[in-house]
Structure formats: C-alpha cells, structure tokens
Amino acid sequence: MSPLSQERLRKRDRFLDQAVREMWKYDERLRGLDVEVRFDRGVAHLTGEVDSTAQLRTARDLVGRLDGVLGVWDRVRVDGRDPVVLDLGCGAQKQYPGNFGVDLYRTPEVDVLADVSSGLPFADASVDRVFLVHILEHLIDFLPLVDEVHRILRPDGVAFVLSPWWQYVNAVADPTHVRMLDVQTIKGICRRPGSRRLWYPLHAACDGASIFAELQPLADESEYPDEAELSRFFD
Structure with missing residues (x-):
C-alpha cells in the first residue's frame, strides 16, 4: 500500500x-x-x-x-453541555481549541502537566473524548495508558488514535518511535486475553502512512461486536 x-x-x-x-x-x-x-x-x-x-x-x-x-x-x-476533551501528549498543538492539553513538558497549549505513561490524573468516567495523536508509538508499553483512557472515559466516550503505519518510512525514521502499529494492532487492543478493558471499534483505517481508529469503552463482554461486524475493519 x-x-x-x-x-x-x-x-x-x-x-x-x-x-x-x-x-x-x-x-x-x-x-x-x-x-x-x-x-x-x-x-x-x-x-x-x-x-x-x-x-x-x-x-x-x-x-x-x-x-x-x-x-x-x-x-x-x-x-x-460542552464535552470534556483531552489532548494527551499535545506538545504545542491541540486538535481543537477548548481541549485540555496534557503533556510532560510545559508549552502554551498544555493545561495539565502529567507523565501519561504513569497514569492520568482524572477521575473515573469523567471525560468525553481523548485524543491519542502520535503518542502510542513513543511508548515501549502503551497498554497501561490505553487502560487509563478506558478508565476515565464516560460510557459513551471515544478515544481517537492516530499513529504511523508500521510499513511507512516515517514509522522508523523517527528514532523516538519504539512501537510499530497496524490496523490489526487496534483489533488486539479492543480485546486482550486476561484484560477486562474492552473496546468497541467505531472506525479503523489505514491510508498507507498512518493508522486511524476511534474506540469506545465497553463495560460488558456481551456488548462486544461479533466477527461479522469486526470484519468491516479487521482480518
């Protein structure tokens, strides 16, 4: 591709x-x-x-x-009601004005200083939207962060994921990238053996350079989509 x-x-x-x-x-x-x-x-x-x-x-x-x-x-x-929207690892750019920027280092766009790899300073079910834009590929183990996002999202909340596709040169050109992602990685995130953190994939795609996904937290195994529905996005 x-x-x-x-x-x-x-x-x-x-x-x-x-x-x-x-x-x-x-x-x-x-x-x-x-x-x-x-x-x-x-x-x-x-x-x-x-x-x-x-x-x-x-x-x-x-x-x-x-x-x-x-x-x-x-x-x-x-x-x-205005949505509560977090931009994790936002650096100097938020995805929308009005989002809460969260980062380890202070910039004019950062509202909350936090190391996102060590937990998120937000209450359970307190957030409507979370942006994970070009952040997962920088974490050796991003699953704890994914679990934290699941915890803080409201039941109808959504996590937006954007990361380089593993076969695109930009995925490996940046030496700070330590994890590679594919659309199938998103499927693995949605349902992990031994984890009670389930996600419903609202959307997932690849344009040959980046992986896109929107995930909604699930509270119960019975809400997880069947294989026919999953086939819309995944092998």
Missing part, C-alpha cells in the same frame, strides 16, 4: 464534502441536526450541537460509512 498523495486527498475531501451535504439533505435521520462536517485529508471533523448522544452516534456512524473516510473526530455539544 502506497501513501495517498496530497492532491488525491484534497480531491477526496471535495468528494466527501459533497457526499455529506447530500446525506444531510436526503437522510431523515440527519435532517435538522445542527452538526457541521469538515474534511481534512480524509478525516471528518464534526462540530456543532445535538440533543442527545444517540443523535451524535447516528451522525458519526453515517459519516464513517462513506467510502474514503479515514476517521471521524468530533467536538460536539450534547444537550447543552
């Missing part, structure tokens, strides 16, 4: 913009929802406000089904 060119990604974004406009126009499940969708290199960014988490889930699911969508990221108000 070769990485998609920037020109192709731009053209794909234009196609997806049109597809979403038509979907909002003709799909009764979306009509009237105050959600704006913007595409950036195949990633859908949802902002706006909805009345319920069910409405947001519907919007996310339908956008994610469009051919060519690599990820569905959102920062949407639900029932009049």
